Amino acid sequence: MEKRSVYATRHEDSRGRYFPEAPSATRTPFQRDRDRIIHSTAFRRLKQKTQVFVAHEGDHFRTRLTHSLEVAQIARSIARTLGLDEDLAEALALAHDMGHPPFGHAGEDQLDACMAEYEGFDHNAQTLRIVTKLEVRYPNFEGLNLTWELLEGLVKHNGPMVTQDAPLESLPAAFRDYANFMDLEPHQFAGPEAQVAALSDDIAYNNHDIDDGIAAGLFTIDDLMDLPIVGDEFRAVRLEYPHLSHRMVSYEAVRRLIGLWVNDLTAETGRRAKLYAPQSAAEVRAMDVPLVAFSEELESRQRALRAFLYERMYKHYTVNRMRSKAKRMLAELFEIFLTEPDTLPSPWRQDASQASEPRRARIVCDYIAGMTDSYAIEEHRRLFHPDVLR
Known part of the structure; x- marks a missing residue:
């Protein structure tokens, strides 16, 4: 059994569920959350929801479901390395995109426009709405009755929500309509596992969009050669394996890039853990900066990749x-x-x-x-x- 970090979320100390339930004889509360997410209708629907390409455009492109599985794998690996609760990190990763409508961000933009006179639409807020209300599978309550830690992580995985510059009134309606929203401490950061899940999402889509973009013919390996980090890894694979096909070069380079991102994140998080020395998950939430982060060097270099993908993939005419x-x-x-x-x-x-x-x-x-x-x-x-x- 891996050693647990002092600042990890402890399932034994979970704040519990809104509707009390008897504990499971075989699963921790966070394992139970994960299983409820996997068995939900909203999770199954992710198999035919757009990541970048619409589901019928090809069987090999990533969907919201396969993306969520990849994020969960990365999150679980990072959580294990950092001594965090793997099941909580995995559950948060699996659930993070459940509120997405069809057709990805285009669908979200359009629904938000349609709902402009009715308090708008936000996919993160919709995820909360799904797991607390719309997913009806149990006779005694609406939603999935997930633990406080799971709900808190879903709501705040991108950082504090209620700040001086962003008062409660400015939040999407689905957040404000949740009666227990303020109990989720929206003025603080999320726990460490939620922070891991959020950055695992970045690692997954940055690197897997490279793979899908090449496969779709939106850009070539040669187009990537001037990008910091990315070009170096593709060049290294070509030098080491000069006879590999383009697809195999892409697979190997993306695999290495994911490892590079993961290693940077665990190293930077370890540095911050020593610097700020949080002694509990509660202290992680109360910090003025996130505990889990990429290094400044990697963060600056990956901006070029994001700009490239935005222009050459997300804004491609097709x-x-x-x-x-x-x-x-x-x-x-x-x-x-x-x-x-x-x-x-x-x-x-x-x-x-x-x-x-x-x-x-x-x-x-x-x-x-x-x-x-x-x-x-x-x-x-x-x-x-x-x-x-x-």
Whole structure:
């Protein structure tokens, strides 16, 4: 058994669940959280939700589900190295994208625009809404009844939420509507495992988007050669294995890059742990800076990679075309469901038909946000193509 760090979150000291439950005879509270996330409907739907490419564009590109699994693997490895609770880090990584609508950030932008008059849409806030309300699987409560530590980590994985510059009133509605939101201490950082999960997300999408971008033909290995760190690793693989195919060069270089990012993060976090010497997870939350971080050197160098991916991948014209189609589809779905709630399926129809307009808009938003890419496309066909009867 790996040695546990003094600042790790201790499952024995968990603040528990909102609805009290008898402990499991075979699992820790955080293992139980992880299992509830994996068995949830919202988690299964991630298999056909866009990461960058829409699900039907190719079977080998990453989806929200495969991305979440990769983030969980990285988070678990880092947590083990740092002596943190691996199960909590894994559970947070698996759940972090559950609130994403279909079509990735294009879908989120469009839903936020549709909801502009009804307090907007935010995928992180939607994740909280899913795990505390929308995912109904248990007879005694709505949501998954996850532990305080899991909810706190989901809400604050990007840092403190309530600050002098960002008062509570400025937060998305789903955060403010959660009755116990202030109990999650939104003015502090998240615990160490949540910080690990957040940066594991960065490691995964930075490096795996390189792989997917090459596979999709949006850029080539030669295009990467001038990028700090990235170009060095690709060049090293080519020199060591001159006869490898382009795909194998990409696989090996990305594997090495992930290791480089992980090693930098664990080294920098270890340095900060010695410098700030937190003696508990509570002290990690109360710090003025995050405990888990990349070094300043790596942070500065990876900005060039992010800028490259933004221009050459996320803003590529083929990606833009699908983004444009996706936005139109979601805008049209939202409009028809809001103005004609009798077109919604049960039980959404009953709830929307009896609701005020703001409440009906949120119901419609919840319905659309839960869709997979393929379901949204088919639902649009059913409603707007006269040759499709049902």
